[in-house]
Amino acid sequence: MNEFVSRIRERNMKKLVIDPVTRVEGHGKVTIIMDDQGRVDRTRLHIVEFRGFERFIQGRPYWEAPVVVQRLCGICPVSHHLAAAKAMDLVVGVGPEELSPTAEKMRRLMHYGQMLQSHALHFFHLCSPDLLFGFDSPVLKRNVLAVAQEFPEIAKQGIFMRRFGQEIIRATAGKKIHGTGAIPGGINKHLETADRDAFRKDIEQMIEWAAAAVGLVKQVHGKNPTYFDNFGSFPSNHLSLVGKDGALDFYHGTLRAIDDQGHKIIDQVDYTDYLRHIGEEVRSWSYMKFPFLRKLGKKLGWYRVGPLARLNTCDFIPSPLAQKEFEQFRAYTNGKPNNFTLHYHWARMIEMLHSAEVIKQLLADKDLTAGELLRRGKKRGEGVGVVEAPRGTLIHHYKVNENDQIKMCNLIVSTTHNNEPMNQAVARVAGQYLDRQQITEGLLNHIEVGIRAYDPCLSCATHALGQMPLQVELENSRGEVIQRAERGSGA
Amino acid sequence: MVKAKIATTSLAGCFGCHMSILDIDERILKLAELVEFDKSPINDIKRFSGQCDVGLIEGGCCNHENVEVLRAFRKRCNILVSVGECALMGGLPALRNGIPMTECLKEAYLDGPSVVDGSIPNDPELPLILDKVYPCHEVVKIDYFLPGCPPSADLIWESLVGLLTGREADLPYELIKYD
Numbered sequence: 001m002n003e004f005v006s007r008i009r010e011r012n013m014k015k016l017v018i019d020p021v022t023r024v025e026g027h028g029k030v031t032i033i034m035d036d037q038g039r040v041d042r043t044r045l046h047i048v049e050f051r052g053f054e055r056f057i058q059g060r061p062y063w064e065a066p067v068v069v070q071r072l073c074g075i076c077p078v079s080h081h082l083a084a085a086k087a088m089d090l091v092v093g094v095g096p097e098e099l100s101p102t103a104e105k106m107r108r109l110m111h112y113g114q115m116l117q118s119h120a121l122h123f124f125h126l127c128s129p130d131l132l133f134g135f136d137s138p139v140l141k142r143n144v145l146a147v148a149q150e151f152p153e154i155a156k157q158g159i160f161m162r163r164f165g166q167e168i169i170r171a172t173a174g175k176k177i178h179g180t181g182a183i184p185g186g187i188n189k190h191l192e193t194a195d196r197d198a199f200r201k202d203i204e205q206m207i208e209w210a211a212a213a214v215g216l217v218k219q220v221h222g223k224n225p226t227y228f229d230n231f232g233s234f235p236s237n238h239l240s241l242v243g244k245d246g247a248l249d250f251y252h253g254t255l256r257a258i259d260d261q262g263h264k265i266i267d268q269v270d271y272t273d274y275l276r277h278i279g280e281e282v283r284s285w286s287y288m289k290f291p292f293l294r295k296l297g298k299k300l301g302w303y304r305v306g307p308l309a310r311l312n313t314c315d316f317i318p319s320p321l322a323q324k325e326f327e328q329f330r331a332y333t334n335g336k337p338n339n340f341t342l343h344y345h346w347a348r349m350i351e352m353l354h355s356a357e358v359i360k361q362l363l364a365d366k367d368l369t370a371g372e373l374l375r376r377g378k379k380r381g382e383g384v385g386v387v388e389a390p391r392g393t394l395i396h397h398y399k400v401n402e403n404d405q406i407k408m409c410n411l412i413v414s415t416t417h418n419n420e421p422m423n424q425a426v427a428r429v430a431g432q433y434l435d436r437q438q439i440t441e442g443l444l445n446h447i448e449v450g451i452r453a454y455d456p457c458l459s460c461a462t463h464a465l466g467q468m469p470l471q472v473e474l475e476n477s478r479g480e481v482i483q484r485a486e487r488g489s490g491a
Numbered sequence: 492m493v494k495a496k497i498a499t500t501s502l503a504g505c506f507g508c509h510m511s512i513l514d515i516d517e518r519i520l521k522l523a524e525l526v527e528f529d530k531s532p533i534n535d536i537k538r539f540s541g542q543c544d545v546g547l548i549e550g551g552c553c554n555h556e557n558v559e560v561l562r563a564f565r566k567r568c569n570i571l572v573s574v575g576e577c578a579l580m581g582g583l584p585a586l587r588n589g590i591p592m593t594e595c596l597k598e599a600y601l602d603g604p605s606v607v608d609g610s611i612p613n614d615p616e617l618p619l620i621l622d623k624v625y626p627c628h629e630v631v632k633i634d635y636f637l638p639g640c641p642p643s644a645d646l647i648w649e650s651l652v653g654l655l656t657g658r659e660a661d662l663p664y665e666l667i668k669y670d
């Protein structure tokens with residue numbers, strides 16, 4: 001146990017640390033403070049890294065943003081690539097509805113390819129060990145290689161689905177990771193017919209496997225529905241883009257937020273207006289900020305984003321197989337929002353199926369292989385671009401000066417929206433499973449299972465640059481600060 | 492046959508290099524025959540369980556925790572490989588080198604347009620940030636370097652198999668990119 005946990009005695013409190021959180025993308029750690037009775041006193045998910053993109057991107061030419069900013073995150077670089085490109089479309093005077101059909105469809109293909117690969121990666125490579133072997137299975141089993149040994153067919157399907165998505169990205173962006181396809185005002189190439197034909201050959205198989213993956217989640221859930229439903233669950237608001245007519249849409253739409261009962265808090269909000277609706281709070285113990293809906297304020301305004309939130313906010317899914325699954329998903333909670341943390345997996349697999357179906361529709365479209373690539377309009381000094389990334393709503397906002405240099409950049413990434421929900425999940429799971437228990441490694445993995453459901457991309461979330469933690473606090477036994485020493489933050 | 496042990500870590504990187512490792516796709520299964528994974532973010536082994544043959548490092552060093560992890564890797568791995576531009580040269584995060592820290596902080600936590608009542612995070616749980624982002628070879632000795640952002644899956648595969656089996660890696664010009 002001591003291998004995994006460091007304990008620190010402070011004021012009769014005991015601190016458990018899970019560091020690093022593994023099988024998530026990026027760097028984070030959890031601290032759990034317990035009193036001497038073994039009761040959980042306080043839990044926190046800390047994001048411990050920082051980059052400084054908002055500042056160091058200043059002065060770079062605007063057209064660099066789509067290729068540079070994606071280096072925040074190698075797991076869903078396409079989302080950053082496209083959000084930045086959409087913002088820069090506005091800067092070169094091309095609105096979202098003014099892109100050429102070829103440009104829009106190529107970008108969609110790239111994006112849905114990425115949704116497929118990212119969801120497959122998360123489910124098969126990172127989470128399936130928990131779901132297939134159990135949350136407190138032996139450490140050495142909890143990885144994709146062990147899954148490959150015991151469930152070779154499932155592992156193989158996961159690997160091939162991810163590969164298919166990555167190949168779509170390569171064919172549209174030139175490279176599987178950190179490509180260049182989207183440029184301000186459009187796209188830089190067509191889809192090669194050879195690539196298209198190869199994808200057409202495989203797409204039916206992908207749809208079949210994705211449908212099987214939805215089945216797999218339902219099967220895991222069916223084994224112990226009460227346990228699965230209650231695990232780290234709590235009511236919350238939900239936010240996402242929704243497309244025209246309320247359809248699920250990952251590439252474009254307007255902002256909608258609902259409360260835990262399904263009432264709309266905001267709807268049909270033009271995302272270039274996001275600042276009027278979303279604010280961010282800073283807390284001293286994490287480099288990741290805490291977004292909230294201004295209408296409800298800091299305390300009540302936090303919300304979930306990502307697959308679960310999207311299936312709660314949208315009205316329907318515009319592809320037949322996924323729509324059928326969606327109806328079942330909705331019926332499970334009688335049409336009310338689904339607030340069960342582990343149901344993220346269910347929602348994620350329905351979205352993976354939907355992505356495969358959309359890719360099939362797109363591959364039949366001749367605009368991909370011919371047509372106008374690029375448009376230009378009247379230059380503007382500001383642009384906002386928003387997409388639904390695999391992990392949720394992703395906001396990029398830039399201002400550009402008369403020399404074409406970026407002078408302001410604001411990013412609210414998907415995982416940041418889920419900051420409070422992940423902290424809530426950690427607190428719930430700790431309360432449910434750790435309180436007054438003999439702490440074992442397996443129990444601690446439960447905490448990570450709660451975090452993993454959100455598929456956090458902590459890489460993305462570390463774009464902000466933080467201060468040296470040079471504050472020393474002296475507390476009395478009641479936890480009140482009696483003395484504080486602080487050093488300024490010079491370079 | 493005793494399997495070789497490999498460990499991987501992501502320091503100040505974007506995880507793209509780890510994704511590129513996974514882009515070896517079905518060769519993952521072959522890799523499983525050659526090696527056993529020790530500490531890595533893709534499994535739940537959080538501390539080294541023994542001496543490793545090869546360590547793969549993604550990302551440079553931007554805080555003291557990165558430095559500690561990198562030193563531990565040097566100690567526990569016989570061969571250490573820098574994977575990708577961030578490990579080789581600091582990469583994109585190193586764009587902050589040369590910008591005063593206070594400016595970066597202000598921008599993110601005080602002046603950002605969506606920030607409400609900003610303040611600067613400064614909890615003892617957060618690791619000490621370094622003055623600059625350092626490439627790995629400035630902190631410890633590195634044995635091999637794989638360039639690219641990220642290096643392609645084929646480059647990673649070829650080099651790794653070369654290292655593990657002792658046969659000379661076949662690395663044609665097209666595999667090696669400096670993007």
Ligand code: SF4
Binds near residue numbers: 177508
């Ligand atoms: S080298 Fe490129 S892909 Fe690798 S961690 Fe750095 S930014 Fe990401």
